[in-house]
Amino acid sequence: xxxxxxxxxxxxxxFTAVAEDVLNPVGILISTLFSSSFIDANGNLFAGIAISAxxxxxxxDGNWQYSLNGTTWVDINTPTVPLIDQALLLSKSTYLRxxxxxxFSGIPGTLRVFxxxxxxxxxxxxxxxxxxxTTGDDHKAIDANQSRVSASGVLLSTNVLPVNDVPxxxxxxxxTLLEDSGAHTVTGWATGLSAGPSNESAQIxxxxxxxxxxxxxxxxxxxxxxxxxxxxxxxxxxxxxTVTVQxxxxxxxxxxxVDTSLPKTFLINVTAQNDVPTVSAPESSSASLGSxxxxxxLLLLASDVDGDALTVGDVTYS
Numbered sequence: 001x002x003x004x005x006x007x008x009x010x011x012x013x014x015f016t017a018v019a020e021d022v023l024n025p026v027g028i029l030i031s032t033l034f035s036s037s038f039i040d041a042n043g044n045l046f047a048g049i050a051i052s053a054x055x056x057x058x059x060x061d062g063n064w065q066y067s068l069n070g071t072t073w074v075d076i077n078t079p080t081v082p083l084i085d086q087a088l089l090l091s092k093s094t095y096l097r098x099x100x101x102x103x104f105s106g107i108p109g110t111l112r113v114f115x116x117x118x119x120x121x122x123x124x125x126x127x128x129x130x131x132x133x134t135t136g137d138d139h140k141a142i143d144a145n146q147s148r149v150s151a152s153g154v155l156l157s158t159n160v161l162p163v164n165d166v167p168x169x170x171x172x173x174x175x176t177l178l179e180d181s182g183a184h185t186v187t188g189w190a191t192g193l194s195a196g197p198s199n200e201s202a203q204i205x206x207x208x209x210x211x212x213x214x215x216x217x218x219x220x221x222x223x224x225x226x227x228x229x230x231x232x233x234x235x236x237x238x239x240x241x242t243v244t245v246q247x248x249x250x251x252x253x254x255x256x257x258v259d260t261s262l263p264k265t266f267l268i269n270v271t272a273q274n275d276v277p278t279v280s281a282p283e284s285s286s287a288s289l290g291s292x293x294x295x296x297x298l299l300l301l302a303s304d305v306d307g308d309a310l311t312v313g314d315v316t317y318s
Contacts, residue, residue, distance in 0.1 A: 005041040007117040008150045013037060015158035018098055019255045020105045021165075027070050027095030033156070034115070035092070044117035048094070048124055050087035050132045050149055051076060055109030062100040062108055062160070068126065070095045076111070086131040087114060091124035098158045103197040105162035115150040122148065164257030165196030167205060167249040172229065174267040179238040180275075183219065183230070190227030195249045203249040208260070213241035216270060231268065238272040 013033055018025045030049055038046040054064050054077035065073040066088075076088060090096075098108060114132075116122055123130050132149060172189035195203035207223035214220060219232035221243050248260045 004044070004117075004119045004148060006147050006149065006151050007038060007040040007044065007046075007115040008152070009034065009113070009115050009154045010037040010039055012155045012157065013113070015096070015098060015156060017159040017161050018100060019161045020100060020163040021102060023099065025097050025099060027065075027067055027073075027097040029092070030090055030094050030096060031092035033096065034113070037154075038115055040117050042117075042119065044119045044148075046092055046115070047118040047122055047148075048089065048091040048116045050089050050114040050116060050153075051111050052087035052114060052153055053110075053112035055111075056098070057109060058101065060101055061104050061106070062098060064109075064111055065097050065099060066090055066125070067095040067097070068093075073097070073099075086133055089116070089122060089124045089130040089132055091122075094125070096156075098160075100160040103165070103199055105160045105199070107157065107159055111156040112153040113156050114153045117148050119148045161255045162257075163255045164203075164249070164251030164253065164259055165200060166258040167193075167195050167203075167247045167261055169193045169227070169247045169261070169264075171245060171264045171266060174269070175229075176269045176271065177233070178271050179233065179273040180235060181233065181270075183232040186229040188227055189229035190223055190245070190247075193225075193227055193247065195251065200249070200251055203251045206248050208246040208248055209243065211241040211243045211268070213239055216241050216268070221268065233270045236275065238270045240267055240269040242266075243268055 015033065016028060031046065034049060035046050040046075056062055056064055056077070058075070064076045066076055067073045100108065169190045170192040172186065172191070175184070175186070177184065190207070193205055195201060195205055205225055207225075209220075209222055211217070211221055216233060216237050216239050217231055218234040219230070221229065221231040221241075223229050223245060242265050244263045244265050246261050246263050251257060251259050253259055
């Protein structure tokens with residue numbers, strides 16, 4: 001009876017990329033991942049894999065996981081069951097996935113995977129984890145090149161795509177001021193400006209500001225990158241305006257990212273103030289002694305910007 005020639009994989013295998021902060025990604029069958037790269041000189045079929053190393057770090061980049069049913073997931077490498085001198089046996093009907101750590105993006109740690117053919121029965125992981133001894137009886141009892149397990153492993157890698165987190169800020173209070181009070185500057189009106197987590201701290205922030213009553217202002221409300229609010233009411237204008245504010249970063253919206261916060265509003269209320277009426281020029285007239293009586297309209301050249309009714313107060317003549 002001829003010896004079985006160990007199977008192999010044709011090269012490294014890449015797992016479908018997953019987006020940053022996806023906490024429950026979809027798994028992929030091991031048969032889907034590896035069947036096309038499986039090689040067996042004896043014509044044996046692909047049965048499953050043995051995972052001998054997992055270089056991912058849970059706290060920084062995330063976890064590789066397996067599932068027997070695509071619903072319940074188990075970490076491949078755990079502190080209580082490390083992959084040291086043993087390889088986790090998973091059948092081709094098992095699912096794999098990578099769950100990224102919060103806010104991680106980039107290339108995480110890889111899995112080292114060995115091919116297993118169906119030349120003899122393998123007791124794959126089911127309710128209990130099953131292992132292949134990579135240093136002793138399982139792989140050295142016979143020539144490694146005649147094992148149902150490949151003599152060398154390949155790397156399974158993936159990529160965690162960056163996703164821009166929504167920027168945020170804390171708004172200041174509403175504004176109440178008198179008509180004709182001039183330009184206003186409110187330093188630190190917006191506080192707690194944030195582009196997102198620490199890996200997005202280099203992003204550039206700006207504010208999007210609009211209001212419901214443009215005619216109330218000669219200089220429209222605006223907020224600079226430091227959170228300073230500026231505006232100037234129009235001359236003789238009094239009313240109120242609802243101001244809508246959003247913060248925006250330059251991180252973009254690729255892969256489902258969010259670069260603009262939800263809108264927040266505040267009120268600017270310009271209170272009316274009575275303006276002094278004016279007379280453009282004094283009314284003058286002359287008459288000689290004994291001439292007929294005539295009337296003078298003392299309000300003809302008087303005006304009031306507020307439109308209030310005018311009456312004559314003191315009158316002096318000479």
